[in-house]
Amino acid sequence: MKHIIWVVVVLLALGQPMKAQHYQPTSENLENRRQFAKDRFGIFIHWGIYALYAQGEWYLQDARLDRYEYAKAANAFYPHAFNAAQWIETFKEAGARYVTFTTRHHVGFSMWDTQQSDYNIMFTPYGKDVVRQLADACHKQNFPLHIYYSHIDWTRDDYPIGRTGLHTGKDPKQANWAGYFDFMNRQLTELLTQYGAIRAVWFDGWWDQERAKPTFNWQLPEQYALIHRLQPGCLIGNNHHQTPYEGEDIQLFERDVPGENKAGLSGQAVSRLPLETCETMNGMWGYKVADTNYKSTEELIRLLVRTAGKGANLLLNIGPQPDGNLPATAVTRLKEMGTWLKSHGVTIYDTEAGGWGDGEKxxxxxxxxxxxxxxxxxxxxxxxxxxxxxxxxxxxxxxxxxxxxxxxxxxxxxxxxxxxxxxxxxxxxxx
Structure with missing residues (x-):
């Protein structure tokens, strides 16, 4: 029955005219913005089959591996220790107020039971829908779920090759943006109709086509309209490193607090939308076995304070191990941050930028x-x-x-x- 209902929803959603109109957020969307701005602290999870290689989420691109050889990792992916409820309990104890999960990163592997591609978690020895488990745990514990979704794909031929994914064996002659755009929208429709309330969609990859001449048309207005039609309260953010486009509900910054550009990725003007800064707990986003350069608890707390001082949320990243466990050092850092927030959280949660101080000292x-x-x-x-x-x-x-x-x-x-x-x-x- 659920498959019949899903087909009807998809046809209705995708059959509507996709021409976007001037965006007017709903009252539910505005309320989610207000709550998001109060939360101040979220957890970012980068997890996929790249964890098996233990070299970070960009290993396919950086090592210039063949996409088909790389994809063989799916045949060995068995995260037997993954416990979604335990993850959420750990995040809540740390004082975090929401989680953002990578449903599909640039390698193209989907962490849910998608009907749009066999390159997904169901075709692994594990064979269980990770997004389903995480969504159920979040809803049960009243913990908002945000989903990360990559706009680019280093494995599918229909995604036009940009400035990355040049050496994975893709055939540039097979590029078909219309087909790929339809594929993405059908996947997003699955995520937004089968997994309950999704408070935000976190896009990444716009920068892959920034050198395209003429300017590449991502068709963001149409995609944003689809999302807001399926879940009017869902917030949209895009890690494009640009001033927000119409239809976006939150503004994202990578590795910098708003108004700073030390990492060279956040030179855009700061808007009046709710703000979020994402940063890694160590060096990589995905699990890398040699990356033990974790920031100290004091550094992380100061980063949280500085981010809140700019009126923004901190989205702190963790790369789980291939077996589904969170790295022990990351768990220790989270516990210590939670201890500090229990006594000092009143100075962070539900606050706005104070306006006093230099932002550093x-x-x-x-x-x-x-x-x-x-x-x-x-x-x-x-x-x-x-x-x-x-x-x-x-x-x-x-x-x-x-x-x-x-x-x-x-x-x-x-x-x-x-x-x-x-x-x-x-x-x-x-x-």
Whole structure:
């Protein structure tokens, strides 16, 4: 019965005229935006058959492997230790408020029971729908699910070759954008009609065709319209490193907090949409056995603070092992972040950018008339900030003790307590 219903839904969705109109988000969509902006902390999961190679998610491209040889990994993929409910419990204990999962990365392998290609999780020794298990666990634990979906494919001939996937054995003469676009939309329709509420779709790969002449037409308005028609409340974000296009509901930044471009991927202007920064816990996105360069817990907490200080969410990435376990070091980091957030989360969740501080040494978040000033530089013994707002009192977040301060000519100064934690938090109570 479900297959009959699905066919009807697909035909109705794909049979509608695809010409997009001016985008007007629904009330449900606007509410999801508001909740998303309150969450401040999510977990990113990069997981697929590339985990078996233990060389990261770009191994097919970087090692110039033949796509058919690479695909043989599917014959050995058996993540016997995967436990979706346990994953979600771990993320919740860490203080995260949602998860973004790679349903299909650039290698083209689908992690659900798709009817559009046999290159999927059901045709492995494991033979179970990973997205189904994850969606069920998320819905049961009231934990929002976001899905990552790659716009590019290094294995399918119908996807036009861009600046990546040049050496995987694809035949450029077989490129067929219309067919590939239809394939993607049918897969997205599956994900948005068979797995319950999906709070966001996270696209990646626009940059693969940025050198195309004339400009490559991704047909984003039509695809965005399809998504919003299937799930009006679903948020759309695109990791294209550009100013948001019409139809997008959140703005994404890669490896940089909004307004910075240290990694060279986030030079776009910051919009008024809800913001999200994604970053890896170590070096790679997908599992790489030699990548033990994990950021310390202190570094991760400071990154979370700096991101919140920009009014953005932190999407922190983990690459699970091929057996389905989360790396032990990653779990330890998550537990320690969760401990910190239990006592300090009020300064992060449901806040907006505070507007005080330089964003590096001093960062601030705000809830109404309460300003949380995070002092991240341990060498500072006093706080000096520009502040024209009328401050009623200042307290030490650690013990709620009052702090002496002076405020003259738009300058606020107070002596700081010794640093005993990751950061010192000074609370400004405005009149």
């Amino acid at each position: 001093v960062v601030s978040t705000r809830q109404g008339k309460t300003i949380y000033v995070h002092v991240l530089d341990a060498t500072l013994d006093s706080l000096h900030i520009d502040c024209t707002a009328s401050v009623q009192r200042i307290t030490d977040f650690a013990n709620n003790a009052p702090m002496r301060f002076t405020q003259r000519n738009g300058k606020l100064t107070c002596k700081l307590p010794p640093q005993t934690e990751v950061d010192r938090i000074v609370v400004l109570h405005l009149k």
